[in-house]
Amino acid sequence: MNLIVTTAQQTLPSIIQQAKDIADKLAVPFVPRNHYSLAALKEKYELNELIVVTTTGPIVHTPAGEYFFHLSMAELRIKNLLNGNHDHMVTAMGLMPDMSVLDCTLGLATDAIVASFVIGEKGMIIGLESSPVITLITSYGLQNFTLDSEPYITKALRRVKVENADYSDQLAALPDNSFDVVYFDPMFRDPILKSSNVNPIRTLANMQPVTPEAISQACRVAKQKVVVKEAAGSSEFARLGMNTTVGGKYSSINYGIIECKPKMAGGGQP
Numbered sequence: 026m027n028l029i030v031t032t033a034q035q036t037l038p039s040i041i042q043q044a045k046d047i048a049d050k051l052a053v054p055f056v057p058r059n060h061y062s063l064a065a066l067k068e069k070y071e072l073n074e075l076i077v078v079t080t081t082g083p084i085v086h087t088p089a090g091e092y093f094f095h096l097s098m099a100e101l102r103i104k105n106l107l108n109g110n111h112d113h114m115v116t117a118m119g120l121m122p123d124m125s126v127l128d129c130t131l132g133l134a135t136d137a138i139v140a141s142f143v144i145g146e147k148g149m150i151i152g153l154e155s156s157p158v159i160t161l162i163t164s165y166g167l168q169n170f171t172l173d174s175e176p177y178i179t180k181a182l183r184r185v186k187v188e189n190a191d192y193s194d195q196l197a198a199l200p201d202n203s204f205d206v207v208y209f210d211p212m213f214r215d216p217i218l219k220s221s222n223v224n225p226i227r228t229l230a231n232m233q234p235v236t237p238e239a240i241s242q243a244c245r246v247a248k249q250k251v252v253v254k255e256a257a258g259s260s261e262f263a264r265l266g267m268n269t270t271v272g273g274k275y276s277s278i279n280y281g282i283i284e285c286k287p288k289m290a291g292g293g294q295p
């Protein structure tokens with residue numbers, strides 16, 4: 026990985042230690058900040074990206090902007106649900122309290138936080154993310170970000186379990202019927218650049234398309250549904266064998282759904 030970890034110019038010994046730990050975890054160099062500007066560090070080490078550990082958490086500086094953990098639309102979506110409004114993702118997944126969800130493409134965890142809120146304390150949600158840097162930022166935020174005014178949102182964050190893994194490997198290793206819902210939100214084939222909250226992670230993210238094999242494994246692993254988010258009208262839905270899509274009439278996003286049945290031992294259907 027062509028990356029270094031540093032800190033702000035004036036900082037605490039505990040932050041320097043945290044930066045060293047992050048560098049170790051990512052197997053990249055820790056570079057003391059000293060008097061260097063970030064531009065000077067980028068030039069000196071010929072980098073496109075670097076991580077600056079601050080008192081409010083790690084920040085990745087990418088060519089597309091700064092990337093750090095934030096709630097994005099999760100807070101608004103949860104408040105909308107509490108006000109009795111509809112959330113297309115929640116409807117597509119058929120989410121109810123106590124359900125289990127495997128989010129194969131965790132990213133910034135906005136969708137996972139909304140799902141975590143709906144399935145509640147007795148539900149289970151695991152998010153998979155193949156990019157080590159995105160995993161770092163998202164896990165840090167899920168464990169440390171606190172919304173004092175809305176403790177139920179903080180609790181929803183803490184319940185999302187994160188694994189730095191490729192979903193193809195994980196799905197292949199999971200038993201049948203392991204989760205109620207398996208969810209994919211891949212980097213869109215035709216990105217919606219102007220409105221996308223994923224722009225800052227574009228250079229860090231895994232850009233591979235979802236394969237029919239992954240969908241087939243997901244159908245084996247899911248008891249109820251496999252759901253894929255894509256741009257409305259995308260040919261990805263047909264390519265992945267998804268005939269049912271839901272989404273707002275004027276929304277640029279749709280959710281493709283495959284209904285799954287619980288699998289019986291021996292490979293049959295009940």
Ligand SMILES: C[S@@+](CC[C@H](N)C(=O)[O-])C[C@H]1O[C@@H](n2cnc3c(N)ncnc32)[C@H](O)[C@@H]1O
Pocket residue numbers: 129130131132133134135136137153154155156159190191192193210211212213223226229230231232233
């Ligand atoms: C569009 S973002 C997901 C955004 C997320 N739903 C949210 O609400 O923040 C897609 C993410 O999936 C990750 N990803 C893509 N392919 C993957 C794979 N095979 N295994 C695990 N993660 C993957 C990318 O690195 C990226 O972070």
